[in-house]
Amino acid sequence: DAGVIQSPRHEVTEMGQEVTLRCKPISGHDYLFWYRQTMMRGLELLIYFNNNVPIDDSGMPEDRFSAKMPNASFSTLKIQPSEPRDSAVYFCASSPHSVEQYFGPGTRLTVT
Amino acid sequence: GENVEQHPSTLSVQEGDSAVIKCTYSDSASNYFPWYKQELGKRPQLIIDIRSNVGEKKDQRIAVTLNKTAKHFSLHITETQPEDSAVYFCAASAQVDSSYKLIFGSGTRLLVRP
DSSP: OOOOEEEOSEEEEOTTOOEEEEEEOOTTOOEEEEEEEETTTEEEEEEEEETTEEEEOTTOOSTTEEEEEEETTEEEEEESSOOGGGOEEEEEEEESSSSSOEEOOOEEEEEO | OOOEEEEOSEEEEETTSOEEEEEEESOTTOOEEEEEEEOTTSOOEEEEEEETTOSEEEETTEEEEEETTTTEEEEEEOSOOGGGOEEEEEEEBOEETTEEOOEEOOOEEEEEEO
16 A cells, blocks of 8 residues: 655745645545644644545635545645745645544645 | 643653653543654654543553543653654544544654663
């Protein structure tokens, strides 16, 4: 099993640009989570899906953030427009039953 | 909502000594408590977890204890080795419908000195 796959691994963009982060969960896992990690705020849950349906998006910081899961093997997190304070490591995690979560390698986003 | 506090924020121990990291939680409905280890530049990885119907769980040099009355849980690492150096996160989760939502502590940076 390849584990959770995220792309890109690193993203550098200018303020105001649209950013799309991608995640492929482990096959057979019903739950998918998006987290953001910063030194100041630690690991924050942004949104999670169950069977491709968003369950809780209360952690999404602003309307500039949106997430989709069009099928069981793919999810995106989009930031539009991006701002320097969005700079962070974004992790995707998946779970077979939402308890034991397996994290992807993360995407390090830098917004200049 | 749930709030998880973790202490200490940094911990330095001599190789071979024990390390203890403590967490408290606020939601009495929480019933799942995992611990994650994150090495520098890597992903968080689950190392051990405990559910509310158990008071203690061990896996080789790692153990976790849970006190539901006091709403705190701890990670114990014995015979520490340099490769144990990492940031450790505790988390708590309460089941809502069929879903769990992990709330993480702020992390403890453990340094094991050779």
